[in-house]
Amino acid sequence: MALTEELRQFSVRLAEHYGGVAEAAAAGLRLLLPPDLARILELPEEVLIGQGGLDLIYGSPLLDRMVHQATARTPVVLAQIAPPYLKRAGFDQVLARDFSFPNARVQITGTAEARTNYLVLSTHYAALSDERKEGLVEVAVQERSGAHIDGFCAQWPRFYPQFFAPEEAPPHFPGDLKRAARAAMEQAQIATREALADFLGSMDRRLHRDVRNTREYYAALGAEMAAGLDHPNLSEPQRRDRQAKIDLLPEEAERKIDDLKQKYQVRVVLRPAGAIRFLTSVVQVMASFQHRKWKRDLSLTWNPVTQALDPLVCESCEAGxxxxxxxxxxxxxxxxxxxxAA
Structure with missing residues (x-):
């Protein structure tokens, strides 16, 4: 079967991304695959796809394996924001607005233009219970500190950033993203809990309703069975048998309640869906931080996207x-x- 142009381009990009080679072959495509990719796709290292070779069509197991491999890693896009202006003065007022220092005095000592990076992470969540709920949450963190930057996700599209092909990106993106990625995923978990608040509340209310109904049902059943113990037509063996059943009702009710808890238990699966790394000019604000007779330097970042100073991170728990x-x-x-500090 002839290979469609869309699937041909996809196959070429996938092979070349992993170091393979793709060559046109009549109405098909000849792929030379590195050993690891060939093993994952369950293909020989040299394979013909399309006319005269393996069929690659929508819904085929081969395409499913190729799509899975293409999406196994979180796609990351690089971009640069060129703010129309950078703030030059008035940082004392901004500092007083954005921060509080209950047991210290802070004085700005200087400013300088600088560059910094921000990571915007989109994550997909799926909440699995008696029902299923899915969605996306998006969070932004400063790559250097890992601090969550509230408002960045909503504001960055207004700056019409320049996006780069991987080979055209400027050399200002740090290679180590572990800290930023960890902080972004932690923040995504918080955002997911907020997004699922109504869903979790609904599952909890339904659980409590069904548990209450179950307890009421077994309580009424036990009372009805107990009332029948004095029936004159019951023999002694029948009375003992009924009493034994009454004694087992609480245990049976608890089993039913355990089943309900399993039914309404919510399991949340969260995975990265995509990321954008932004490079932008900022204003570095230097300050003197004084506590009693001791002093230390403090470096703050004025963010032109949010028009605010970025949060700092706690030096103990690393939370913003x-x-x-x-x-x-x-x-x-x-x-x-x-x-x-408490």
Missing amino acids: TRTLLARMERDRIQILCPPC
């Missing part, structure tokens, strides 16, 4: 925070979030 509390740790000021 806008309330910074000082604590002395071996003659050094440690900056903490309120829960860690």
Whole structure:
């Protein structure tokens, strides 16, 4: 069967992405695959696809394996935002608006233009229970600190960023994304819980309703059976048999309730769906952070996308925070979030 142009282009991109070679062959395509990819696709290292070879059609097991491999890694796109202007003054007011320092004094000592990176991660969630609910959540973090940047996802499209092909990207994207990716996934879990709040509440209400109805049913059944124990036509063996059944009702009710808990238990599966890494100019705001007689330097980032200072991260739990509390740790000021400072 002849190979469609769409599937031909897909096959070429997949093979070349993993270091293979694709060659046109009549109405088909000849692929030279690296050993690992050939093993995953369950193909020989040299294979003809299309006319005169293996059929590649929609719904075929081969296409399913190719699509699975193509989507096994989270696709990452690189982009650059060129803000129309960078703030030059007025950072004292911005600092007072965006942060609080309950037990320290902070004074801005200087500013400088800089560049920094932001990671926008889209994740797909599926909540599996008596019903199924799926959706997408999107979060943004600063790559250097891992701090969650609220509002970035909604605002970045207004800046019409420039997107790069992988070979054209500027050399300003750090290679190590582990910290940023971990922070983004943690934030995605929080966003998913918020997105599923109504669904989880519905499952919980249905569970409590069915548990209540089950308890009421078995309580009424037990009372009805107990009332019949005094019936004059019951023999003693029949009375003992009925009493034994009454005694087993609480255990049977608990089994039914356990089944209901399993039925309404919610399992949430969360996986990355795609990411965009942004490079943008920012203003680095240097400040002096003083706690009692001790001082230390503080570096803040004014974000032109959100028009605000990015949160800092707690030096204990690494969670983003806008309330910074000082604590002395071996003659050094440690900056903490309120829960860690408590």
